[in-house]
Amino acid sequence: MNDVDEVRRMLAPVLAGDTGPRHSPEEVLTSARKAVAQRRAVAGVLSVGVVLAIGASVLFAVTDRSTVESASGPVLTTTPTDVPPAPTTPGHAAELTARLAAADVVPDGFEIHPVVSERNEPPLRFSAHGPDTSGGYLASAVFSDAEGSVTLALYVRSATAPENCTVESGCVRFTAMNGPFFDQPAVKSVDGVEVEVARDLRTGLPGRVSAEARFPDGTVVEVTVTNQTTVMDHGSPYTRPTTRDSVPFTERQLVDLVTKPGFGYLP
Amino acid sequence: MKDKDAEFVEFVRAKHRHVRRTAFLLCADWHLAEDLAQATLLKLYRSWSRVRRADSVDAYWRTVLVRTVIDHRRPLKGSEKPVAEPPDLPADEVEHESGIDVQRALAALPPGQRAAVVLRYWEDQSVSQVAKVLACSEGTVKSQCAKGLAALRRELGSTLDKGGVA
Numbered sequence: 028m029n030d031v032d033e034v035r036r037m038l039a040p041v042l043a044g045d046t047g048p049r050h051s052p053e054e055v056l057t058s059a060r061k062a063v064a065q066r067r068a069v070a071g072v073l074s075v076g077v078v079l080a081i082g083a084s085v086l087f088a089v090t091d092r093s094t095v096e097s098a099s100g101p102v103l104t105t106t107p108t109d110v111p112p113a114p115t116t117p118g119h120a121a122e123l124t125a126r127l128a129a130a131d132v133v134p135d136g137f138e139i140h141p142v143v144s145e146r147n148e149p150p151l152r153f154s155a156h157g158p159d160t161s162g163g164y165l166a167s168a169v170f171s172d173a174e175g176s177v178t179l180a181l182y183v184r185s186a187t188a189p190e191n192c193t194v195e196s197g198c199v200r201f202t203a204m205n206g207p208f209f210d211q212p213a214v215k216s217v218d219g220v221e222v223e224v225a226r227d228l229r230t231g232l233p234g235r236v237s238a239e240a241r242f243p244d245g246t247v248v249e250v251t252v253t254n255q256t257t258v259m260d261h262g263s264p265y266t267r268p269t270t271r272d273s274v275p276f277t278e279r280q281l282v283d284l285v286t287k288p289g290f291g292y293l294p
Numbered sequence: 295m296k297d298k299d300a301e302f303v304e305f306v307r308a309k310h311r312h313v314r315r316t317a318f319l320l321c322a323d324w325h326l327a328e329d330l331a332q333a334t335l336l337k338l339y340r341s342w343s344r345v346r347r348a349d350s351v352d353a354y355w356r357t358v359l360v361r362t363v364i365d366h367r368r369p370l371k372g373s374e375k376p377v378a379e380p381p382d383l384p385a386d387e388v389e390h391e392s393g394i395d396v397q398r399a400l401a402a403l404p405p406g407q408r409a410a411v412v413l414r415y416w417e418d419q420s421v422s423q424v425a426k427v428l429a430c431s432e433g434t435v436k437s438q439c440a441k442g443l444a445a446l447r448r449e450l451g452s453t454l455d456k457g458g459v460a
Contacts (some may be wrong), residue, residue, distance in 0.1 A: 030443060034415035037450050038319060041396045048314055049328055052306035056299055058332065059339035 042168040115155035116157040119294040120164050123153040123183055127166065129286035134280050137170040142178055142257050156182065163247075163292055166223075169256055175271030176256050182249045183290045186241060220282045227254070232273035246292040252276055298342050305351070308334060313355060319412045320363045322397050356417065357427045360409060399449035406434075407442035414439045429431045 061206070127133070128151075131132070139150045150168030163184025169176050212225035220240045227234035237251040237286075252274045315336055318327035337358050340343050348354040400408060406428070413424045414435065421439075425432045 031415050031418050034411060034446070037446055038397060038400075038416055041400070042315055042318070045311075045315060045318070045324070048310045048331070050332070052303045052310065052319065054305045055310065055332065055335050056303050056339070059302065059336050060299075063335050063340055071343070 043290065054130045074158075089149065092206045115164060116294065117155075118154060120153040122294065123164055123290055124151070124166065125286040126290060127151060127153070127181070130282070130283075131282045132287050134170070134276055137172050137275075140169045140171060142167045142169055142180075146162050150255075151181075153181075153183065156184070159174045170275070172253075172275070174275070175254075177252050177254050177271060177274055177276075178256055179252045181284065182247070183292055184247050184249075186247050217278055217282050218286070220285060222281065224278075227273070230272060232272065235275065236278070236281060238278070238285050239283040240282075242291075244291060244293065246290060248290050250281050250284045301346065302339050302342055305338070305345075309352075309355065310335065311360060316356070316412065317359060317363065319400070319416055320360070320409060322400055330359065330362050337362065337458055340359050353423065355421070355425070356413065360413070360427050363409075363457065395450060399446050402449065403442050407438045407445070410435050410438035411442035412447070415443070434458075 041098060048055075133139075133151065141148050141150050151166050153164040153166040156163055156165035163182055165180060165181045165182055166177065169178050212223040214223050216222070217238070220238050223235075223237045223239075224233050225235040226232060233254075235251065237249060239247065239249040242245050254271055254274055273281045310331065314331040316328055317330040317334070318324055321327055323331060333353060338355060345351060345354050403411065409428060410424055413419050413427060414421065419427070421432045421435050424435045424439075428435065
């Protein structure tokens with residue numbers, strides 16, 4: 028048996044569940060035509076925006092208006108309607124980092140490392156998250172002890188920010204290929220915080236635990252701990268399961284992480 | 295000559311399933327594979343005049359698909375977000391233990407090895423064709439394929455021996 032036959036024989040079982048494309052060729056064509064039309068429309072709007080921006084900058088330069096005044100100028104009228112309620116700022120990111128440190132809610136007994144060691148980004152330090160300002164702030168870290176490592180990601184974002192993770196949004200999800208295999212998560216409420224526990228399909232132990240708190244001011248704080256780490260291969264990140272049996276943190280520790288620091292999306 | 299839309303519909307009818315399956319082998323998530331296949335087809339439609347002039351339409355879509363998969367992974371730097379939902383892996387799609395074993399084995403491969411193995415062996419492309427799609431040297435492709443294949447054999451050898459993988 029040659030290598031091609033061997034690999035095809037190996038991979039065949041994973042394709043057994045293929046139910047075929049969800050969309051007919053005609054539906055794909057309709058989507059494609061619509062996407063092209065939208066792309067042209069956006070390009071047109073952006074062109075108008077650039078023209079207005081140039082015009083506005085000239086106008087403001089001539090009238091010597093302040094930056095604050097220029098923010099209410101005509102350029103804003105051409106921006107997309109799904110802009111976030113407020114832009115992220117390095118200053119507020121630093122404030123969130125300080126709040127996390129002061130709250131004393133980070134679990135003890137672990138070595139804390141950056142998620143991707145090659146990038147040497149400090150662990151548990153908030154920074155703007157996502158390709159635009161709608162993503163809010165993210166602080167992440169790998170927690171290690173003798174049993175293994177887990178990855179923690181802590182988000183502070185607006186409730187109005189888009190949550191969908193799509194190809195178009197450029198968001199990366201943990202999938203079966205780049206993450207562990209989990210069962211459907213069990214969801215419950217702990218002191219008003221939604222806690223989800225997803226168990227590893229193989230071990231039956233918690234492989235990913237998350238807690239999400241929604242506050243009256245529109246802030247959403249979410250922490251997710253996953254039993255895996257990120258490593259780089261030829262410049263591409265990928266995730267690998269760790270040696271640990273399950274996520275080590277308690278639900279209470281995660282609830283405290285999202286509630287006690289008093290995070291706010293807005294400065 | 296047929297018009298662009300008719301040609302595109304004919305292409306989708308012939309290739310959509312294949313594109314989707316290859317996308318699945320690269321990402322192991324049927325829902326994501328559907329999205330990636332759809333995104334690939336949309337890109338092909340936008341560039342249809344170039345697609346129809348290409349020496350090999352199959353080589354063209356493979357390249358676009360791989361780039362789409364890579365682009366989907368790249369934003370991890372600034373926008374990695376573990377979703378609150380479980381991975382898109384309906385139980386009925388991995389109901390067989392052997393299927394789970396294979397997916398685990400694939401999941402253990404670094405992306406470069408996985409793409410090389412899928413293109414070289416599943417798609418039955420030559421080393422030079424794979425090198426072109428992955429924008430790397432033929433030596434890198436050979437090395438990635440050898441390592442990936444060895445890892446799959448190591449992980450799945452016992453399963454194959456037991457006849458678990460049909």
